[in-house]
Amino acid sequence: MMTFMVTTFTSCDWVEDSDRQDRREAGVLEGTWTGYIDTYFYDRFNMRGNSYRTTMYFERYDNYGGVGYEVDYNVNSPRENYYYCDFEWEVDRGVIYIYYADSWNTVSIYDYGLDVNRFWGYMDDGTSRDVSFELYYDNRFDWTFYRTYYAPTRSSNAPRYYASGEFAKAIATKETSK
DSSP, rough: OOOOOOOOEEEHHHHHHHHHHHHHHHHHHHHEEEEEETTHHHHHHHOSOEEEEEEEEEEEEEEEEEEEEEEEEETTTTTTSSEEEEEEEEEEEEEEEEEEEOOOEEEEEEEEEOSSSSSEEEEEEESSSSSSEEEEEETTTOOHHHHHHHOOOOOOOOOOOEEEEEHHHHHHHHHHTT
């Protein structure tokens, strides 16, 4: 006598698993991450070199996403040459979406790995380039300079973004060439 066991999966099972995974990843993502994003600076600011770094802060406001801010900077002069921008983010069906306050393209992060120390993978920033990144959890990054000068006032909750030094020049050059 042979016995067969048949297992069926419904879409509800997949949705529950996907939902649980999205919540887990949103929880792990919360905090500060620092590292390098290849070709990102060329796409966004038309700047090249290996001295540019990105630090991102993710704060959850629900199970799937939240708000955050990012600073891109030259490691040789981080307070003189930087770009700071607020963003909103969410995890949806295994893709992380970042919506920047400066109306830069929505970034989709896919095919990524995420654990408590490292966050790596690929981004789609709306350009034709493959953008790879590797960030590390950074609980020592000092946001004081960037958040003190650019903290929202009580009268304004407007999205914020600021550039200084070579980042400001790059943005001005892009604006005048449009």
